[in-house]
Amino acid sequence: MTSLNSPLYGLALHTTSSQLGLSLSDFAQETYTKTWEVDRELSNYLHQYLLDFIAPKTWQDFKFIAVAKGPGSFTSTRIGMVTARTLSQQLNIPLFGVSTLAAFAWFHQDKYDINDPIPVQMKASRGQLYGAIYTKNTEGNSLNSLLVDTVMMPEEWEKKLQDLQIFSQPLITPSALGMTANSVLKLANHDWQQGKRPHWSEAIPFYGMSVVTN
Structure with a gap:
């Protein structure tokens, strides 16, 4: 006990x-x-x-x-x-x-400043992928979500990154x-x-x- x-x-x-x-x-x-x-x-x-x-x-x-x-x-x-x-x-x-995806973003969060977007992608089936975008919160102890986990085609993902003016390379999850x-x-x-x-x-x-x- x-x-x-x-x-x-x-x-x-x-x-x-x-x-x-x-x-x-x-x-x-x-x-x-x-x-x-x-x-x-x-x-x-x-x-x-x-x-x-x-x-x-x-x-x-x-x-x-x-x-x-x-x-x-x-x-x-x-x-x-x-x-x-x-x-x-x-x-x-x-x-x-x-x-x-959030856990993977947090695993690498020390490489990013508070206002930096953290894009993460994971391979899915049928030519699609999962994508999400995070930032560290103002206290630096958790994440805010700019884009929740979404399954999409690669061209859709690229467009979302462009629309949000995110030019950093996404984190790609390993197996x-x-x-x-x-x-x-x-x-x-x-x-x-x-x-x-x-x-x-x-x-x-x-x-x-x-x-x-x-």
Whole structure:
């Protein structure tokens, strides 16, 4: 049982790619992130990796859960979302769904100033792509969205960038994204600090279209 003086943690799951990422933190002294190359074996290993990862902590040590909600692999995203929603429901703690693209933008945020746009793109199927554009907020501790996650043709993406007069090269997501689990956690913690306490049912996956993995 957690004592009254024990720190409470946030836990993040990132399952949208071939690389599983888990991250936990008390946002003061302890932060721990780990990745595994699971590819199509995610469903076979996720629960055991989770139990091993949080030990010696117990589920009662967590104040919220965060999960990468997509875009990404349909099956892997679904597994992560179902796991996170189940944990949140059973533990009766908030669940934050965080965009895969936002997490990748935050992973690289130290390369950008407050007012700099951060365009991010990810390959999708049928010749399309996912695009989103962010800026750091004025405090530099989270992101604002100039363009929410959208699936579109490359020429549409180029036009949006031109219309917004964004001439910097977009960040292009790699095939393995589990290493950005801590970015998912940090973005969720900002919302927690703002007093947000989303119910597990509010975490909705963004499947869009399945990402091309070859």
